[in-house]
Amino acid sequence: MVSGKGGVGRSTVSASLGALAASMGRRTLVCEADARGDVATLFEVATPSFVPALVEPNLWAMTMDTEASLQEYLRLHLRLPSFGGLGPLARMFDFLATAAPGVREILTMGKIAWEVRERHYDLVVVDAAASGHIVAQLGAPNAIKRLVAGPAPGAGSRSGGPLRDQTQWVADLLADRAVTGLVVVTTSEETPVNETIELIRRVGDETDVGPAAVIVNRVLPELFSRSDEETFARLSAAPVIDRLAELVEGPVGPALEVAQSARRLRQHRVGHLNRLRSALDPTLAMALIPELFAPGHGRRLLYQVTEALRQELT
Amino acid sequence: MSSFANLLVTKEVVVCCGPGGVGKTTIAAAAAAAAAWRFGLKVLVITVDPARRLADAMGLELLDNTETEVDLGDPLVAGGKLEGGRLWAAMVNPRRGWDDLIRRHSPDPSTAARILANPLYQEIAERFVQSHDYIAMEMLYEIHSRGAYDLIVVDTPPSRNAIDLLEAPARMGEFFSSRWLRWLTLPARSGFLAAAAKPFTLVGNRVLGPQFLGDVSEFFGLLQGMYEGFVARSAAVGELLASDRTSFAVVTTCDASAIRETGYFLKELARRNLPTGALIFNKVLPAALRDRSALAAAARMGSDAVALAEELGEGRAGARVLGEVAANFDRYGVVAKRHHEARVGLAGRTGIVTEVGYLDHDIADLQGLGRVGRSLLAEGPDRR
Numbered sequence: 001m002v003s004g005k006g007g008v009g010r011s012t013v014s015a016s017l018g019a020l021a022a023s024m025g026r027r028t029l030v031c032e033a034d035a036r037g038d039v040a041t042l043f044e045v046a047t048p049s050f051v052p053a054l055v056e057p058n059l060w061a062m063t064m065d066t067e068a069s070l071q072e073y074l075r076l077h078l079r080l081p082s083f084g085g086l087g088p089l090a091r092m093f094d095f096l097a098t099a100a101p102g103v104r105e106i107l108t109m110g111k112i113a114w115e116v117r118e119r120h121y122d123l124v125v126v127d128a129a130a131s132g133h134i135v136a137q138l139g140a141p142n143a144i145k146r147l148v149a150g151p152a153p154g155a156g157s158r159s160g161g162p163l164r165d166q167t168q169w170v171a172d173l174l175a176d177r178a179v180t181g182l183v184v185v186t187t188s189e190e191t192p193v194n195e196t197i198e199l200i201r202r203v204g205d206e207t208d209v210g211p212a213a214v215i216v217n218r219v220l221p222e223l224f225s226r227s228d229e230e231t232f233a234r235l236s237a238a239p240v241i242d243r244l245a246e247l248v249e250g251p252v253g254p255a256l257e258v259a260q261s262a263r264r265l266r267q268h269r270v271g272h273l274n275r276l277r278s279a280l281d282p283t284l285a286m287a288l289i290p291e292l293f294a295p296g297h298g299r300r301l302l303y304q305v306t307e308a309l310r311q312e313l314t
Numbered sequence: 315m316s317s318f319a320n321l322l323v324t325k326e327v328v329v330c331c332g333p334g335g336v337g338k339t340t341i342a343a344a345a346a347a348a349a350a351w352r353f354g355l356k357v358l359v360i361t362v363d364p365a366r367r368l369a370d371a372m373g374l375e376l377l378d379n380t381e382t383e384v385d386l387g388d389p390l391v392a393g394g395k396l397e398g399g400r401l402w403a404a405m406v407n408p409r410r411g412w413d414d415l416i417r418r419h420s421p422d423p424s425t426a427a428r429i430l431a432n433p434l435y436q437e438i439a440e441r442f443v444q445s446h447d448y449i450a451m452e453m454l455y456e457i458h459s460r461g462a463y464d465l466i467v468v469d470t471p472p473s474r475n476a477i478d479l480l481e482a483p484a485r486m487g488e489f490f491s492s493r494w495l496r497w498l499t500l501p502a503r504s505g506f507l508a509a510a511a512k513p514f515t516l517v518g519n520r521v522l523g524p525q526f527l528g529d530v531s532e533f534f535g536l537l538q539g540m541y542e543g544f545v546a547r548s549a550a551v552g553e554l555l556a557s558d559r560t561s562f563a564v565v566t567t568c569d570a571s572a573i574r575e576t577g578y579f580l581k582e583l584a585r586r587n588l589p590t591g592a593l594i595f596n597k598v599l600p601a602a603l604r605d606r607s608a609l610a611a612a613a614r615m616g617s618d619a620v621a622l623a624e625e626l627g628e629g630r631a632g633a634r635v636l637g638e639v640a641a642n643f644d645r646y647g648v649v650a651k652r653h654h655e656a657r658v659g660l661a662g663r664t665g666i667v668t669e670v671g672y673l674d675h676d677i678a679d680l681q682g683l684g685r686v687g688r689s690l691l692a693e694g695p696d697r698r
Contacts, residue, residue, distance in 0.1 A: 006334015007572065038571065095494040098485070100530050102437065130334060132446075132471075143437060144526075190676045192335070223638050231631045232639070240626060247622055250611025254602035255643040261600075262642050265674040294648040297570065 003134040004185035011038035014127035016305040022059035026122035105140030141171035181212025188269035213285040332565040342469035348687030350399035355464040411449035412439035419540040446471035447482035487548035561591030568653030603650035616640030
């Protein structure tokens with residue numbers, strides 16, 4: 001389960017984790033749970049599909065659609081007659097999902113758990129909800145259990161309805177640390193770091209899911225070694241800049257200013273990164289992906305991030 | 315006066331929206347502070363989740379849906395302040411917002427107490443119809459109708475996508491006027507009507523289970539007397555958003571995915587005839603990165619690094635540093651060029667466009683907000 005604050009590159013990292021696993025021979029599914037189409041864009045698939053589609057050797061991709069998930073459920077488990085077109089069912093579903101908390105989340109988690117159990121992938125990477133919604137998503141099975149004081153499990157499974165039936169085994173799958181882990185993607189900026197620390201605390205307090213790793217995306221390079229810092233300071237002095245400008249016959253101020261700014265930016269980011277490290281359990285894995293500056297699009301971007309992850313993780 | 319400044323002066327409500335992670339909260343706070351400082355307005359910023367240090371700087375630590383005045387500080391620091399300018403801030407707490415809403419619409423205090431004590435209530439309040447989105451808009455409406463402020467700037471919650479925000483009032487109204495809701499709250503035994511609701515209860519039972527469906531139905535039964543109030547209220551919220559007192563300021567960065575989402579959002583705003591007042595590009599890299607002579611000078615600095623370092627009396631370290639300075643300028647230059655192209659592509663689609671420069675530090679105090687505010691008003695650097 002991959003989460004993180006909006007804008008940190010969660011979908012890119014999810015797809016790349018999947019591509020890395022697949023390239024190492026593992027049968028992998030990447031599932032975009034928060035359907036925005038970013039994963040489909042990365043794999044350069046024309047239309048996002050609820051049915052897992054083979055996008056590379058060993059690698060399947062799908063996009064969550066809770067209505068399709070409900071239809072699949074009704075068809076497979078309840079053998080309900082068809083409701084005619086999707087139209088009326090979709091509207092009714094929309095209403096139910098609004099009225100009853102957790103319906104959408106449980107259908108998402110249920111479908112993912114079903115793929116894990118039935119399709120025998122070696123790895124399922126879920127591009128899950130952003131940090132604001134992930135606790136609700138991961139906690140849905142337990143929330144439903146709390147709300148549904150239904151009959152004991154096994155005592156006529158139909159009477160509980162899918163929500164009830166799906167909860168226990170989905171909850172067990174999520175709570176099994178040998179099976180499920182949460183990966184939080186962040187950048188080394190102030191707010192994403194705060195949210196990451198807060199998210200890992202909340203997931204620990206409010207769900208049974210174990211954190212697996214933190215991936216810090218877009219880490220800036222160090223410009224100068226400590227001894228070169230002094231040289232840089234000397235070269236940034238006004239008279240030197242003037243002399244340098246004469247020598248290259250052009251304005252060099254901007255380049256030195258941008259370097260100064262990049263240094264400061266990196267210093268701030270290193271500070272936030274250290275804050276992140278010291279707030280987290282030291283045994284929790286942390287991986288860094290360097291800033292790509294001018295990343296490609298689609299598969300090219302996917303390849304770049306996958307290779308960065310390969311270098312970091314293998 | 316720049317056109318964004320004009321917007322702050324002429325509108326009563328400015329809603330800052332856009333993709334996640336672009337700096338909406340900071341921009342909203344800076345716009346509000348700038349309007350108070352520069353135009354002497356009484357301004358409220360409704361914020362969602364500011365970074366801790368910014369919240370501290372604004373004195374927001376104890377905030378819970380209540381409006382608190384922010385000390386605008388030394389006018390000299392602010393770079394000139396007009397008399398009368400005052401700033402308040404409030405934070406959205408969805409749970410508190412729902413509690414208030416229930417109390418307001420309940421026919422009597424005992425009904426309100428029964429609803430608030432319902433075990434389903436908490437789950438529903440937190441997830442219901444994009445709860446954060448709706449409550450932020452609801453709070454805006456409530457405060458706006460009191461008329462205590464010249465301007466209200468709203469920072470919007472991190473939605474799955476920005477459209478959720480626009481749809482929240484309509485979805486709320488739709489929900490409470492839905493026939494499904496009438497069927498859901500029918501007493502199970504009222505034979506004839508229950509038969510009409512059969513397909514619904516069939517699906518409801520199969521999906522939720524009769525027990526859960528019963529609980530949900532009981533809960534909405536308690537709310538029954540309030541439907542009309544909710545429907546009328548959400549219609550009024552929707553009207554305020556669409557009126558010419560309101561303007562949407564779309565905030566974005568130039569990253570490819572932010573640009574994609576913003577493009578889609580602008581299209582949706584236009585389709586709904588909602589007033590898009592401004593497009594704000596945040597974290598814009600310095601223009602010098604696109605300056606040809608600066609780029610050429612940096613390139614020469616890189617290729618002649620060894621000779622230049624010698625000329626300046628620096629050794630190998632000097633060459634290494636000059637090389638790195640040049641490479642760094644080149645890296646950011648490529649990014650700046652791309653960002654510029656993306657910006658031009660998007661800016662053509664709307665009227666007012668404002669840029670805020672990339673900051674190499676975090677905004678942690680009112681002076682920082684002041685700097686961003688000056689950028690927003692296109693005033694250039696500090697006047698001191």
